[in-house]
Amino acid sequence: MSADYQVHGSVAVITLNNPPVNGLGHATRTAAVEGIRRANDDAAVKAIVLTGAGKAFSGGADIKEFNSPKALAEPTLHTLIRVAEDSAKPMVAAIHSVCMGGGLELALGCNYRVALPGAQIALPEVKLGLLPGAGGTQRLPRVLGLEKALNMIVSGTPALSETLAGSALFDEVFPAGTDLVKAAVAFAEKVADVRPLPKVRDRKVDYPNHEAFLQFSRNTVKAVAGPFPAPLECVETVAASVTKKFEDGLKFERERFLHLIQTPESKSLRHAFFAEREASKIPDVPSDTPTRTIARAAVIGAGTMGGGIAMNFANAGIPVTILETKQEALEKGLATIRKNYESTLKKGKLTQEKFDQRMALIGGTLDYHDIAQADIVVEAVFEDMGVKEAVFRKLDSVMKPGAILASNTSTLDVDRIAAFTQRPQDVIGTHFFSPANVMKLLEIVRGKETGKDVLATTMALSKKLKKTGVVSGVCDGFIGNRMIEQYSRQAGFLLEEGCLPEQVDKAIEKFGFAMGPFRMIDMAGNDISWAIRKRRYIEKPEVAYSKTADLLCEMGRFGQKTGGGWYDYKAGDRKAYPSQLVNDMIVRHSADIGVERRKISDQEIVERLVYALVNEGALILEEGIAQRASDIDMVYLTGYGFPLFRGGPMFYADTVGLPNVLASVERFAKGRHGEAWKPAPLLVKLAAEGKGFNSR
Ligand code: NAI
Numbered sequence: 001m002s003a004d005y006q007v008h009g010s011v012a013v014i015t016l017n018n019p020p021v022n023g024l025g026h027a028t029r030t031a032a033v034e035g036i037r038r039a040n041d042d043a044a045v046k047a048i049v050l051t052g053a054g055k056a057f058s059g060g061a062d063i064k065e066f067n068s069p070k071a072l073a074e075p076t077l078h079t080l081i082r083v084a085e086d087s088a089k090p091m092v093a094a095i096h097s098v099c100m101g102g103g104l105e106l107a108l109g110c111n112y113r114v115a116l117p118g119a120q121i122a123l124p125e126v127k128l129g130l131l132p133g134a135g136g137t138q139r140l141p142r143v144l145g146l147e148k149a150l151n152m153i154v155s156g157t158p159a160l161s162e163t164l165a166g167s168a169l170f171d172e173v174f175p176a177g178t179d180l181v182k183a184a185v186a187f188a189e190k191v192a193d194v195r196p197l198p199k200v201r202d203r204k205v206d207y208p209n210h211e212a213f214l215q216f217s218r219n220t221v222k223a224v225a226g227p228f229p230a231p232l233e234c235v236e237t238v239a240a241s242v243t244k245k246f247e248d249g250l251k252f253e254r255e256r257f258l259h260l261i262q263t264p265e266s267k268s269l270r271h272a273f274f275a276e277r278e279a280s281k282i283p284d285v286p287s288d289t290p291t292r293t294i295a296r297a298a299v300i301g302a303g304t305m306g307g308g309i310a311m312n313f314a315n316a317g318i319p320v321t322i323l324e325t326k327q328e329a330l331e332k333g334l335a336t337i338r339k340n341y342e343s344t345l346k347k348g349k350l351t352q353e354k355f356d357q358r359m360a361l362i363g364g365t366l367d368y369h370d371i372a373q374a375d376i377v378v379e380a381v382f383e384d385m386g387v388k389e390a391v392f393r394k395l396d397s398v399m400k401p402g403a404i405l406a407s408n409t410s411t412l413d414v415d416r417i418a419a420f421t422q423r424p425q426d427v428i429g430t431h432f433f434s435p436a437n438v439m440k441l442l443e444i445v446r447g448k449e450t451g452k453d454v455l456a457t458t459m460a461l462s463k464k465l466k467k468t469g470v471v472s473g474v475c476d477g478f479i480g481n482r483m484i485e486q487y488s489r490q491a492g493f494l495l496e497e498g499c500l501p502e503q504v505d506k507a508i509e510k511f512g513f514a515m516g517p518f519r520m521i522d523m524a525g526n527d528i529s530w531a532i533r534k535r536r537y538i539e540k541p542e543v544a545y546s547k548t549a550d551l552l553c554e555m556g557r558f559g560q561k562t563g564g565g566w567y568d569y570k571a572g573d574r575k576a577y578p579s580q581l582v583n584d585m586i587v588r589h590s591a592d593i594g595v596e597r598r599k600i601s602d603q604e605i606v607e608r609l610v611y612a613l614v615n616e617g618a619l620i621l622e623e624g625i626a627q628r629a630s631d632i633d634m635v636y637l638t639g640y641g642f643p644l645f646r647g648g649p650m651f652y653a654d655t656v657g658l659p660n661v662l663a664s665v666e667r668f669a670k671g672r673h674g675e676a677w678k679p680a681p682l683l684v685k686l687a688a689e690g691k692g693f694n695s696r
Contacts, residue, residue, distance in 0.1 A: 003031035004053070005038060010046040011188045012039035013181060015053045022052040023062030024077055024102045026070045033075045033083050040088055047188035048087065050110060051094035051181060052103075057119065060101025066270065077102050077134045081109035085199060090191055094184035095119050095161065095170075105132060108139040111197045114172045114184050115161040121169075122158035128273055129230045129266025133257030137237040138249040142203040143168040146210060146242060154221055154234045168203065201246045210242045227512065227645045228265050264655055268647030271694070272637055275630035275648070279470045280459055283627065289456040292402060294464075298323060298371035299378050300391055302333020302364070305408055306380035308436025311337055312465045314361040315437070321363045321371050330364045337362060340437065368398045376404040376461070378430055383531075385412055389420050396421035404454055406430040407445075410481055411532065414447045414474050425451035428458055431478060432467075433639045434524070441639030442467035443478050468638045473625040480635045482620065483649075486612040486676065488529070491517040492546025493673050494605060495586050498597040501566040502578050507602035508609055512643025517609070519576050520641075521549075522565035527558045544673055548589050552582065595672070607664050613649040615665055618680035621650075621693065629693035654692030662687040 002018040002025070014035035016022040024032075032050070039045045052058050065071045075083070084091050084106065093107035095115035100122045107113050123132040123140065131137060132153060141149035144167050152159060165173035174183050207213060217235050225231040233256050240249040260266050281287070297313045297320040299306045306322060313320035324330035341358060344350040350358075363370075371377060377395060381387050388407065395405050405427045407417050418424035429445025442462045446455055455471070462469030472478040477485055494504055505516025521529060530553040533545055552566065559565035560574065567576035590597050617632045626632045633648020646652045653661045662683055669677035686693065 002028040003035055005031075005035045007042070007045060008181075008185045009189070010044065010192065011049055011185045012042070012045045012047075013049045013051065013185065014039070015051050016058055017053040018062065019054055021056040021059030021098055022054070022103070023059055023064070024080070024106065025062030025065050026073050028062070029075050029077065029080045033080055036083050036087055036091070045089065046192040047090045047092065049092045049094050049181065049184045049188050050084070050106075051184065052096070056098035056103070057093070057095045058100070058103025058106065059098050060103045060105075060124075063274075066274075077105070081106055081134055084109040085201065087111075087197075090188065090194065090197055092184055092188045092191070094180050095121075096180050099161075100124055100158065101132065101136075102134055105134040105136045105139070108135065108143065108169075108200050111199065112171045112187065112191060113169060114174065114180075114187050115170050116174055116178060116180050117160070117162040117165075117176050119161035120158040121152075121161055121164060122156060123153050124156035124158070126154060126156040126230050126234055127269070129228060129263060129269040130260050131230060131234045131237055131253065131257055133253060135250055135253070137234065137253045138241045138246060139200045140169075141205045141238055141241040142200050146205055146207040146213065146238070149241075150217060150235065150238045153238055154217075154231050168200075205242045207242060210239075214239045214242075227643075228269075229263055230260055230266065233260055264647075265645045267655070268645050268651060271630065271633065271647045271651050272644060275634045275637075276468055278628060279468060279631050279634045280463070282455060282459065282471055285452045285455050285459075289452050291457040291460050292375065292404065292453060294318065294375045294404075294457065294461055296320075296374045297376050297378070298374035299380060300395075301379065301381040302330050302336075303380065304434060305432060305436050306378075307333045307337045307340075308434070308438075309378050309380055309408065309432055310362055311340065311358075311437040312432075312467075314358040316464050316466070317361070318464075319361045319363070321365055321374065323365050323368065323371055325366065327366060330366065334362070334364050368394055372398045373400055374403060376406060376457075378406045378408055380408040380432075383409060383412065385416065388412060388417055392417055392420040392427075396423065402426070404428060404457060406458070408432055411477050413476075414445045415449070418447045418449055424449035426454055428454050429472075429474075429478070430458060431472075431480075433480075439639060440466075440468045441480070441635060442469045443472045443480060443635065443639075444469050445472050445474060445478055447474055468634055470631045470634050471627055472635075473623070475620075475623070475625050479617075479620055479626050479632055480639050482625075483613045483616045483632075483636075484640065486616045487609050488517055488521070489545055489673075489676060490608045490612045492548055493676075494600060494608065495548050496546050496590050496593065496595050497672065498590075498600045499605065500578070500583050500586060502576075503600075503602075504605055504609075505576075507605040510602065511606045511610070512646055514641030514643075518566040522559035522567055522569075522576065523574075525559050525561060526553050526565050544675070547593075548586055551585055551589060555581075555585070557582070608668060610649060610652065611661055611665055611668070612676070614653040614661060615677070615680050615683060617650050618683040618693070622680065622682040629696075633694075650693040654694050658683060658687035658692060659690075 004015040004017050006013045016028055018028040039048045091110040092112040093110040096119050098120050123136045125132045162173055221231045221235050237253045237256050240252045297318050299310045299322045302322045302324045310320045310322050341355050345355045379391050381391055407429050414429040418427035428450050431443035433439035433441045444458050459469045491504055501518035505519050508516045557564045560569050563569050568579045620626050629650040633651050636642035636648050642648055665677050665679045
């Protein structure tokens with residue numbers, strides 16, 4: 001039973017009961033319809049209150065039913081809303097806590113709505129690339145007016161119930177602390193005999209000169225919607241609430257909804273929505289695994305990463321101490337943190353009070369004894385195994401038992417690091433992305449001996465730090481950097497074969513990446529990847545790289561920080577200007593290695609960069625480094641600027657069709673540096689089976 005039925009005097013109370021947020025799944029819809037019919041059949045009942053148990057009135061569609069035939073089984077949400085709207089006895093929606101999506105559409109089908117203050121009211125469908133498809137676009141403007149409804153539907157942002165009091169959305173917003181059901185029953189008794197029954201559908205949307213407003217909205221929305229079609233479709237359907245009769249508006253809404261649900265953009269957004277939820281699940285670490293308390297943290301190293309990581313703890317209200325080797329480095333690190341917060345303060349995004357609180361949570365020390373009682377320590381010292389060894393041996397000797405010892409290493413072997421301690425079960429990788437106080441991604445690197453409680457605690461901590469935690473196994477570069485290496489190698493080969501940095505960047509930015517590989521590396525610093533390559537030349541001499549990047553570094557061009565990299569930069573300006581000097585070097589290098597430069601199409605550029613990610617991603621999946629394809633997509637969406645409307649590299653490959661991806665990979669394998677294109681066995685297998693990475 002997922003809705004309860006009770007009679008209070010002459011009022012029936014139907015309580016949606018489908019934890020956690022009373023999602024309108026099939027069983028809930030069925031029970032609600034039965035409740036309304038039962039109340040109508042009972043002569044003793046004069047009015048009906050519809051409310052929700054627990055933490056919500058209703059959060060809308062049941063996400064467990066998404067993409068399943070159950071979502072379309074009768075009674076559908078449309079049917080339920082029609083039954084409520086056609087009820088011969090007045091229906092009162094009693095709203096509290098959360099009333100979103102289908103939940104709000106259902107409330108709008110009731111004759112009256114009463115609410116407690118503090119309830120979140122929203123039609124957030126646009127965030128999944130959709131529009132409210134059960135009458136929301138037609139009914140909300142009828143109670144809130146065109147402008148307010150349009151803003152809510154196009155943005156998907158929740159509004160608090162009390163801010164909507166006084167509109168026709170609510171007949172009453174009770175004072176805080178009111179017993180909602182009791183007050184709603186009293187309200188229902190009061191209106192029990194009022195006829196005709198008021199219906200939202202019978203109201204008119206009055207907006208003088210609506211065409212001018214709608215045109216203005218189309219222009220503004222178009223400018224910010226980017227590649228996503230849903231926001232503009234929201235405007236058009238809301239427009240129909242003014243220009244069309246109610247039934248025709250509903251039909252139009254249905255048609256546009258069915259169109260949007262098939263668009264790749266909406267499919268990508270829904271994929272990302274589920275991928276984020278999936279990523280926090282670790283198959284052999286059940287959700288009830290006990291976690292350790294994280295009340296105090298420490299960070300080793302106050303450099304680029306250490307400072308940002310410390311800010312994450314402070315932002316989450318966790319006191320954190322940063323340890324450095326020298327007073328000077330410590331002070332520099334702390335000053336950078338202060339400067340970062342000051343800039344947020346100046347922009348008005350942080351109050352003075354919060355600024356003071358956060359700064360007070362961050363301390364510094366040169367002495368390991370000051371951090372010994374921390375519950376977690378994140379090491380962010382130089383990327384050098386020798387330095388890491390010294391730090392972990394020291395941590396092992398001073399940290400209290402049960403403290404989590406985490407490393408922010410981007411490429412080193414977490415199992416080797418763990419072996420420097422007597423407590424490998426407490427060691428884990430926490431790979432933050434730069435800038436660590438901004439980037440959402442946290443790769444959680446699971447060593448072979450990492451304890452399940454340590455994993456569960458770190459995953460819970462990632463949520464507390466507002467990060468998207470994705471579990472990766474141990475390998476060189478983990479999920480993200482191991483894949484980006486193949487992408488960067490292709491970018492380098494493209495330069496040798498005929499491209500210039502600008503052409504490569506423009507092509508992949510047109511595909512939707514936030515930044516092309518050369519602009520990106522100019523920002524991060526070419527010297528960092530140079531150091532990694534030098535190590536690779538020794539460790540893996542068989543792997544070929546374009547030498548152009550080394551030649552660039554030999555010219556002293558490390559990127560923005562040195563005023564020049566692949567591009568030229570002007571002081572105080574982050575814009576990248578093509579560099580004649582660099583372009584000449586690239587063309588000369590092709591001649592030096594005897595490669596005849598050719599015209600390369602944007603399509604080839606995109607395929608070589610993106611399929612390099614996909615092929616390596618397939619290996620990572622097969623080796624069990626990533627738990628699932630959607631985790632790889634999450635890494636790329638949240639850490640590498642992969643276009644959200646394409647859903648991540650593995651999802652994108654699925655939409656292209658794996659046989660098509662494989663055909664390109666096989667073609668590249670016959671070309672120059674074909675050894676980089678050995679098709680991953682999983683790609684070959686899935687392509688042959690007609691499957692996708694996300695539907696194995
Ligand atoms: P950094 O060079 O900016 O900072 C390192 C800091 O550690 C310096 O302030 C240094 O004084 C301090 N340090 C060195 N040895 C120490 C010791 N024994 N005890 C205490 N402090 C010590 O380096 P960055 O960029 O912050 O990198 C740190 C770690 O994070 C590396 O493992 C790196 O691979 C990783 N990482 C770096 C990213 C980046 O974009 N910079 C991204 C993700 C991970």
